[in-house]
Amino acid sequence: MLYLHDVWVNWFEGEENGYNVCYFHEWRREDAIELLDQVPLLYITDELYNYIENDMHDLPKAMLDTIYKRAYMRKGQDRSVLDYACVVTNGNDILAMDTIGYQIPIRKSRLIPRQEQLVYDMIQNTKPQSFQYDDRNYEKEYHILSMKPELIFGLTRKERQLKQLLMMGLDQLRTTNNPKELRYWLTEWDPKTYPFNRFMDENKVWDELYKGVQQGWSAAHEELCLKLIKGQPFLEKMWEIENGQEQNASK
Numbered sequence: 618m619l620y621l622h623d624v625w626v627n628w629f630e631g632e633e634n635g636y637n638v639c640y641f642h643e644w645r646r647e648d649a650i651e652l653l654d655q656v657p658l659l660y661i662t663d664e665l666y667n668y669i670e671n672d673m674h675d676l677p678k679a680m681l682d683t684i685y686k687r688a689y690m691r692k693g694q695d696r697s698v699l700d701y702a703c704v705v706t707n708g709n710d711i712l713a714m715d716t717i718g719y720q721i722p723i724r725k726s727r728l729i730p731r732q733e734q735l736v737y738d739m740i741q742n743t744k745p746q747s748f749q750y751d752d753r754n755y756e757k758e759y760h761i762l763s764m765k766p767e768l769i770f771g772l773t774r775k776e777r778q779l780k781q782l783l784m785m786g787l788d789q790l791r792t793t794n795n796p797k798e799l800r801y802w803l804t805e806w807d808p809k810t811y812p813f814n815r816f817m818d819e820n821k822v823w824d825e826l827y828k829g830v831q832q833g834w835s836a837a838h839e840e841l842c843l844k845l846i847k848g849q850p851f852l853e854k855m856w857e858i859e860n861g862q863e864q865n866a867s868k
Contacts, residue, residue, distance in 0.1 A: 618657055618658075618683070618687070619657065619658040619659075619660075619739050619740070619743075620655055620656065620657055620658060620687075621653070621655070621656050621658050621704055621732065621735065621736070621739075622654065622655055622656075623652065623653075623654065624652070624653040624656050624704065624713065624728065624732055625650055625651070625652060625653075625728070625729055625732070626650070626651050626652075626653055626713050626726035626728070627639070627644050627648045627649070627650050627651075627726050627727070628649070628651065628715065628724040628725070628726050629724070629725050629726065630723060630724050631673070631723065632725055633671065633672050633673045633763060634671055634763060634764075634766070634769075635670035635671050635712070635725075636766055636769045636770065636777065637777065637781075638670070638712065638725045638726065638727060639727065639774055640727045641727055641728070641729050641730060643773070643774040645774075651690060651692075652690065652691045652692070653688060653689065653690055653691075653699075653702070653713070654689040654690060654691040654696055655687070655688060655689045656687075656688040656689075656702055656703055656704055656713065657683070657684045657687045657688060657702075657703040657704070658703065658704045658705075658706070658736060658739060658740075659680070659683070659684070659703055659704070659705045659706075659746060660705075660706055660707075660708065660740040660743055660744070660745045660746060661680075661705050661706070661707060661745050661746055661747075661748065662707065662745050662746075662747055663707045663709075665677070665680075665705075665707075665747075665748060665750070666705055666706070666707035666710065666712070667707075667757075668750070668755070669705055669712065669714060669722050670710070670712050670725070671757055672755070672757060673721045673722060673723070674721060674755065675720045675721055675750070675751070676701070676716070676720055676721065676722065676750070677748035677749060677750035678750075679748050679749065680748040680750075681701050681716075681720060684701055684702065684703040685700065685701060686698050686699075686700060687703075688701075688702035688703060688715075690702075699715055700716065700717075700718045701715070701716040701718070701719075701720075702714065702715040702716070704728070704736065706736050706737075706740060707745070708737075708740060708745070711727065711728055711733050711736050712725055712726070712727065713725065713726040713727070713728060714726075761784050761787065761788050761791070761827070762781075762784055762785065762788055764780070764781075764784065764831070768780075768831055768832065771833075772833075772834050775859060775860075776834040778855075778859045779834070779838075779839060779842055779856070779859060780834055780838065780842075782842055782846065782852060782855055782856060782859070783830065783838060783841065783842040783845065785846075785852060786842065786845035786846045786849070786852060787826070787827065787830070787845070789849075790802060790845070791823060791827075794819055794823075795819075796818070796819040796822065799819050799822040799823055799826065800814050800815055800817075800822055802826060802841075802845065803822050803825055803826045803829075805841060805844060806826060806829055806830060806837070806841055807825075807829055810825065842856070843856065
């Protein structure tokens with residue numbers, strides 16, 4: 618088995634989509650960077666890599682058995698074993714993951730560039746391992762709170778987080794499904810619709826609003842997001858945290 622040593626990780630917990638597991642150039646000083654003293658390296662198939670990177674389903678039992686208690690974390694002088702942690706690669710991309718004792722990849726991280734290059738060097742003359750798992754025919758499901766990658770790619774870390782926040786606000790709006798509120802927010806987003814959106818039913822209004830905001834990110838998106846979450850303490854706190862981190866990162 619291949620092993621990496623002294624691996625710096627920046628865990629993103631509970632992220633089912635790989636686009637939210639930030640690459641090194643988007644790491645922040647506020648992030649809690651940890652050190653893996655030793656971690657197994659698995660060269661796996663594209664299908665399994667995508668399954669791990671972009672979802673949170675049970676990992677193959679044979680894979681879990683292979684990595685069981687073979688990874689160690691170091692904090693100062695303390696060295697502790699991790700039940701199921703490893704670095705996986707498909708030869709094109711790399712991901713560290715830790716199940717924190719479960720059978721799903723709860724925590725995910727990218728590596729620093731120097732260690733990424735080491736991974737590619739280590740697998741150069743090897744072939745990918747094939748692990749059988751139950752969900753081999755699964756299809757990734759996307760929805761308003763788990764957007765398709767093409768709606769996210771090209772955005773900065775801050776923009777991705779704020780767009781996620783906007784979608785949370787819109788999801789609440791859709792759940793309430795109040796026609797007057799929907800028309801109001803469609804007008805806020807696109808004032809040109811005001812003369813005729815009052816003649817639309819709530820489904821059509823929602824479709825116009827969601828179709829309009831789901832592409833890209835702009836000052837108009839940010840303004841709508843801030844207005845939409847006003848008065849919702851949890852969402853407002855997320856806004857403040859994200860904007861505060863961005864300001865700190867730029868200092």
